[in-house]
Amino acid sequence: MTFSPTDKPCFSRRALTHLPDAQQVLFEQWGCGPSARPGFSSVHQAVEMHAARAPEATAAVAAGQRISYGQLNRQANRLAARLIEQGVARGDTVALFVERSIPMLVGLLAVLKIGAAYVPQDARIVPPLQLAMVLETLTAPVILTLSNLQACVPEAQAQRCLCLDAFLAEEPWVAEDNDRVSTAVDPDDLCFVLFTSGTTGRPNGVRVSHRNLCNILLTEPGRMGMAPGRNVGQILNIGFDMAAWEILGCLAHGATLIIRGKDIAHTAAQCDVLIATPSILATLDPQRCPDLKVVAVAGEPCPQGLADRWAAHCDFYNGCGPTETTIVNTLHRHVPGTPLSIGRPTPNNTVYVLDAQGRACELGETGEMWAGGAGVTAGYLGNAELTAQRYRPDPFLGAGAVMFRTRDLGRWTRDGQLEPLGRVDDQVKIRGFRVELDAVSVALEAGDGCARAVALKLDERTLVAFVTPASADIDACRHQCEQRLAYYCMPRAIYALDQLPLTARGKVDKAQLLHWARQRQDVKEIGDV
Template identity: 60%
Template sequence: MSVRQTTDDTASHPVDALPTGPAGWRSALLDHLPPRDRRLFHRFGQGPRVPAPDLRIHQAFARWAATTPEAVAAEHLGERIGYRELDRQANRLAAHLVALGVRTGDTVGVFTSRSLPMLVGILATLKAGAAYVPQDVRITPAPQLRQVAHTARCRVLLTTSATLDAVPAPPGVPRLAVDRLMAEPLPPGGHLTAPVPDRPVRPDDGCYVLFTSGTTGTPNGVTVTHGNVANILLTSPGDLGIRPGRTVAQLLNVAFDMAAWEILGCLANGGTLLVRDRDLTATAARADVLVATPSVLARIDPDRCAGVRVVAVAGEPCPRPLADRWAAGRVFYNCCGPTETTIVNTMHRHRPGAPLTIGRPTPNNTVYVLDDDGRPCRIGEVGEMWAGGDCVSAGYLDNDALNTERYAPDPFLGGGRLMFRTRDRGRWRADGELEHLGRTDDQVKVRGFRVELDAVSTVLETVPGCRRAVTLRVTDRDLVSFVAPAELDPQRCRETVAAALPYYCVPAAVHPLPELPMTGRGKVDRDALLRLALDLRWQWAHVEEAAA
């Protein structure tokens, strides 16, 4: 069940008490602001109004398959596939999915690694009217794959022959090796043995479901709609200037929402997707467009990427020197936005030497900086950022409590629209640019992925003999955990986390202590632990960034 079905008058945030009404910004909600700030609230907080594309993402791809059929759609390990052939293979698989009972509104798991069959699986799922649920089988533990398939109610699981036996399926859920189907010859003339039905897909239907870490270690599935995705990927600047003849590097883990920017953004705009293997820099050096987290981008030498025209980073704070270096002679976007607001909902074109911000709302989207009472802050005041407009996703699967906590009726747009509580702190600069000032909660970004620190600690506390565990982020790439008592085996602790959570949740170091320090109020003294971690100057064992 999505938030569009569950949000009601029981939501608890203070803004819920504000009156809603017809579409349009409500002046009554701004009475506490001086006149200048009211005007700037309108001007800064609303992205440009652009006619939203009516194309669904797979329909946009099919248009290019019809108009540029011989163009190369994707490359991987020296193998190329053209738009016509990719469309044919996706149509054939879509017909097979329909024959297995997949219907509009269903979900299909795409449990594979970077490959051409991965692309066929994604497009076929969309053509069948379903939303795809991506997971990278190289690094996702089998119990988590099983849990994702169960939570998302996947009707079918798509993988490859190499990983077919490693993909667990709930009872009654078939598994298909996409590469085997692709290897079967098409009938003479390339016609399908079964027609692909013209599935009615609405803007509010799911495009993909991504899973984020939950506070109890249980992943939360977020449904992102076709309307959400088309609004960012088929308008400027979110389309990143992709067009026929432009190459886009596919560098990221398919389970990360920025991978949808790479994959769908490329194929819906007629570009050529360069799907990498393990050689990050070699793929980036051949591309015109890069989408990356700052941590991934920092591993690439810009001097070897003379042909790169456009770079977009998001997922974690970007260091100013990194932005300055890559922005020299290129279009460089620093962006922000959680999965729930569809990849990114603010973008800033950065120029070397200029202040680095997260920019302004993207087309048809809004951003509000609100105080603790849900009222708009004055320009320059720090508050919590809420996101509104066409970016707001359909909500969490089967989690009414979390939907109520994070989604609320939008009192500024009204008309039944929703806004999303990002839990990011920020403020408007006088020039209309947004400054990001960190998180309001315990959720952090590590290597571009969101991690709930308490989720890691909860798993550590399942280790026999562990009385208490606390996890801290010490760098943008590393977590460190403290556990008590001192007799615990650090390696066993790390292995326990690795078996239960994604690789980026595994602490670089686990340090056993007799007792964890406490504050005067009886709580764990996290500041003291952080000082201890920094004073010890540990040489943290870096976890391989397999999803980069």
């Protein structure tokens, strides 16, 4: 059974009998998000509503090109009809191998209109072998791409390509709308499939439904102040789950999407709403973004200093949640100078802090965070074994609901906020001692001038760390580690860099940092570069 906010199961305390009565009450109050009903059951219905109300309003701008809501809806209808002609049906999974562009928007909206799920990949940067593995799992006979990216598609599959830019060029953009595509879409139909890195070398496709997506995009605070007349930045990689927050969140609320080119700062300076990773946000100056009203970060831990800086400038939200719980399942509006938190569950979602045996931890104890509720996705595409490992029956909601093992460590603070404490897989052994890498990073960030820090395991006896900017006081960072952590948590080397390298999804590229550290001849010496 899929959880729905309209038939929310009663919370059961039968699995909490080992806790004192007062803690049982707080476990439910803190762990359950508020109830809310999204205004639409499928995200494209919200886009169609704005197209009908204000067809001339600007839906998106990219590289000097503009498309109105009426034009976007019309072209998506036209493309949806073409896809149906070519055999794409409700329930299919459709490759969307594109880069940030207006044709990308037409492609994903058309797929949604016919009840299919789009599968986004940035074909410029994804290795051909990975694209081929993704294609093996998909069902649609068509691959949506762009003319300049067609060569990136595996040669054996090239005949399946439909180039979106060429399709749009076939007919001028006019205001009149053609017949609406009217495929019935159920809230539990898939909206998109997001591929994440798999531990076996094969990517895992997370199946996200319309119900999942509407629950975060169409309720507060997930809507992030998006509304007609406001500009929303589209700065993230299409293959990253948070890109759906930017793109479909914007279009579902009638705002204008500002699609970036190479200059992220130029785009951010035009926006009212910005969604980013902390690593990307750290490259931006709030004083050069005078119109920004709301900023949200997720995807990796956010440094306290970065949160304080931006929260003094605008409404700043810190979020947490893996792709499997639909973008984020906790959000917290940060107040400068207060301890940074990931807050509490978003509407219709739950978070439980459990021990290694799956029992509820006493409030304040560290455990692993499990997520339940409307954001929990339908598992992995074509991988029932992995789905069974990571998704389990929810003993607290019951009634067939499932919960997801996030592998994030956390605990409840005294005021009922979730404090993240790193990843289960960020616990490493150094000389036989267990070390939490995120704890080392936080200690380093307390050093003078340090904006961001990353600690990594180099080998069985050695930690290395990287701090930014290059002017950060290495000695002060090292002193903070000595004051806060055990001796075995001390990095052997601390390197100060102008900036940390980022992956295509805007997160710190830890593999590149490790490679760089191993190339250093003087890794045994603490110093800067």
